[in-house]
Amino acid sequence: MRTNDAQMLVLTALADGPLHGYAVNTAIERMTGARLGRGSLSGALTRLHGKGLVEYLDGEGRRRPLRLTPAGRELLTGEARSLARVADRIFETAVPNRIHYQDRLAATDLTRAYRQTALTSLDLRPGHHVLDLGCGPGTGLSPLDAATGPTGRVIGIDHDPAMVREARDRTAALRSTTVLQADVHALPLPAQSVDRIRTDRLLQHVADVPRVLAEAVRVLRPGGLLVAAEPDWETLAVDHPDPALPRAYTRHLCERIVRNPTVGRQLPRLAGDLGMAAPSVIPVTSVFRDVRTADRVLGLQRNTERAVSSGHFTRAQADAWLSHLARGPFLATVTLLVVTIGAGPATTTTALDDTA
Secondary structure, rough: HHHHHHHHHHHOOOOOOOOHHHHHHHHHHHOOOOOOOHHHHHHHHHHHHHHHOOOOOOOOOOOOOOOOOOOHHHHHHHHHHHHHHHHHOOOOOOHHHHHHHHHHOOHHHHHHHHHHHHHHHHHHOOOOOOEEEEEOOOOOHHHHHHHOOOOOOEEEEEEOHHHHHHHHHHOOOOOOOEEEEEEOOOOOOOOOOOOOOEEEEOOOOOOHHHHHHHHHHEEEEEEEEEEEEEEEEEEEEEEOOOOOHHHHHHHHHHHHHHHOOHHHHHHHHHHHHOOOOOEEEEEEEEEEOOOOOOOOHHHHHHHHHHHHHHHOHHHHHHHHHHHHHHOOOOOOEEEEEEEEEOOOOOOOOOOOOOOO
16 A cells, blocks of 8 residues: 555544544544555554644553644645545546437447447348347447348337437438337337347346346247347456455445346346347457546446445545546456347248338
């Protein structure tokens, strides 16, 4: 641990009142999940006392309590203000507009990479009928339309009226593409009516994954394919000197933020429950080296504040977490799985165009 980090932890531990050395370390453990080593603690106390930032009160031996001096409290207050200013410059505080957020993701190299993998796995051919479940604002519909050609058909489905309106506007010039507002748990399509189905980060959010998959299987033609691209949020790893903090952050995401955080790894088993096979599972790992880029995808500060409310972080742990992330260097990784599910041998089926 850096010397300054240890000193700031001691000052923070003393913010609520005097403590002796052992109690200081206990308070630090409550804040961060780990105690300072004996050398780190004694070194920090010696330096802080020499700088006039802490002072000893009456007591005996090691039991002499310490308290902040006015200079120490002023420094601690200044550090808190500095951290807030740095965090405001680096991290987003407001929840982004959902359409803008989807556009932002679509524009990243990371998203382009896994979407290309999913597109290749779909094995689209001219004349195919393709269903895009959870199409959002339509950022992924144009490549499907181009791959299936004028004799094909692309249907995007989303439950959000604003997303549907946006997707319709963006695909108005695509003659083979239609966007419907519907619930993916109850698709308004006849059985065996599409050749390919794509989901892109949809299943992590739905209320009933097996029901959505069953609906997909119902409308999929024999010989058809479902390709699902889903993150495995338990693989999210962020470098930090205290490993307990990134583990707590990832646990918070999985327990409180994402409804189905590990659905990607579950898909082969769930497909088997429906009598389907998952012949291909391709991992695509995203690597973030820039904290601002990661924050625009992961919402680091917003979710950290939620983690404080949910009890996964104390306030001091959250401040220590964000402070280190803001200073860098930064490294985070998370793996998304592109899973291909097959619908069995081809037979004569109902055409999608027979629907109203």
